[in-house]
Amino acid sequence: MKYFSTRGEAPVLGFSEVLLQGLARDGGLYLPETWPVFDADKIASFAGMAYADVAFEVIQPFVVGEIEDDELRAMIQESYDGFRHNTVTPLVQITPNRFILELFHGPTLAFKDVAMQLLGRMMDHVLTKRGLRATIVGATSGDTGGAAIEAFRGRERTDIFILFPDGRVSPVQRRQMTTASEDNVHALALTGNFDDCQSIVKGMFNNFGFRDRVALSGVNSINWARILTQIVYYFVSGVAVGAPHRKVSFTVPTGNFGDIFAGYAAMQMGLPIEKLVVATNVNDILARTLETGRYEMRGVTATSAPSMDIQISSNFERLLSEVCGRDGEAVRRMMNQLSQSGSFTIESGPMEAMRTSFAAGRCDEAETADTIASTLNENGYLLDPHTAIGVHVAKSHDDGKTPMIILGTAHPAKFPDAVEAACGVRPELPLELQPMMTAEERQEVLPAEQDAIERHIEQHARAVHSGV
Ligand SMILES: Cc1ncc(COP(=O)(O)O)c(C=O)c1O
Ligand SMILES: N[C@@H](CCOP(=O)(O)O)C(=O)O
Secondary structure: OOEEEOOOOOOOEOHHHHHHHOOOOOOOOEEEOOOOOOOHHHHHOOOOOOHHHHHHHHHHHHHOOOOOHHHHHHHHHHHHHOOOOOOOOOEEEEEOOEEEEEOOOOOOOEOHHHHHHHHHHHHHHHHHHHOOOEEEEEEOOOHHHHHHHHHHOOOOOEEEEEEEEOOOOOHHHHHHHHOOOOOOEEEEEEEOOHHHHHHHHHHHHHOHHHHHHOOEEEOOOOOHHHHHHHHHHHHHHHHHOOOOOOOEEEEEEOOOOHHHHHHHHHHHOOOOEEEEEEEEOOOOHHHHHHHHOEEEOOOOOOOOOHHHOOOOOOOHHHHHHHHOOOOHHHHHHHHHHHHHHOEEEOOHHHHHHHHHHEEEEEOOHHHHHHHHHHHHHHHOOOOOHHHHHHHHHHHOOOOOOOOEEEEEOEOHHHOHHHHHHHHOOOOOOOHHHHHHHHOOOOOEEEEOOHHHHHHHHHHHOHHHHOOO
16 A cells, blocks of 8 residues: 555555554645445454454554554554453443544543554554664644653653643643653753644654654654554444445534544445534534535634634645545645635635535533533433533434444543532542553743754754764
């Protein structure tokens, strides 16, 4: 399998190179040249299979020729053995037609673990084979950072630098990043918002001198491997509610558009999906875009669902590429307009194509709190604010016939203050995570300036100093 950049000007690469590069050298995002397609019999055969076995079937066609089957199987097995639930991503029915897909049983209680646990192992595998070291950078609005640090802490071949918006993540999220004591972990609190952190990360990838000196690699969902590993749970849950014999819809709490793009990928691979519903908080750029055809940035508002406080939604570029017939020039034009004027318009053809697969809705702060309280009272189920946004939006897209799966993206105990304020119940962290809340914290507070961050990384990254 080969991968091309959405902007059409970077070299076509194989999986291992795409994994290490993160962002393409033309600023674009990598996509597979073709979608492997599973027929109905193959999809039906996933029923009753262990999560790790489905993961192997889904991931293998994308990495074949680059990672041996037995090595892939072993990495998948190890990644999911550590999850708190033996089905890895259990499905919980909350109404006759609606289900929560609990993606938060990994080590940091967020859906990011599903991808990051395997990504960490794959990267280590490729670096070891090549005798290389890498400097990983990531931007986080709260969850990616903790999950990435958990996946890479103590790994010999990587240093990890996570940029997060100072004061804009929950205390649990912050501590998941700042209490790791391993020398290869660097939590950087930036005086800005998530979009600033993400722009700096992309800026570092576009500074080729720096990128090559530190052997830069990325773990945000700009990295194709993140999306790839997330495709699996769409198949697992879709089959559990009757696919391929019936269609299924998904509602996805969305920020950077990575999770829902994995659903789009599953659809291209043959999973019969009726609708992919984008659920946003008041930072609703994606909902507005689907409505109006115009992608238009506004300021970011801090909410009780901080991981979704995003305006520059990286993976939307992957969808633009798909609906524009993989026309790199068209994607470059829109992305240039975005960086010059903060907006761009999508032509009617691509917009119609998008609307055949996607719908969208938004949920404000009061609705988020009401949904947490009413779902607890009516269904006995405690939601985190991000998943609550999904549940709220799903209600207006549920046709009553097609099973609606809402992605449960975080455990409520990551956001105890918001949950308690909404419903009076304070969710407890699992016992093994409680010591973190009193452990010593270690972080650097830095200005949201690319130069300052690059200097800091050059001083601390072993890839620069070890000569490996
Ligand atoms: C809890 C939670 N829900 C939803 C999202 C949004 O996911 P995505 O950025 O893939 O759209 C995030 C952040 O990525 C998150 O951490
Ligand atoms: N919501 C994310 C933001 C980064 O998204 P990613 O999926 O591109 O890593 C977070 O919690 O950090």
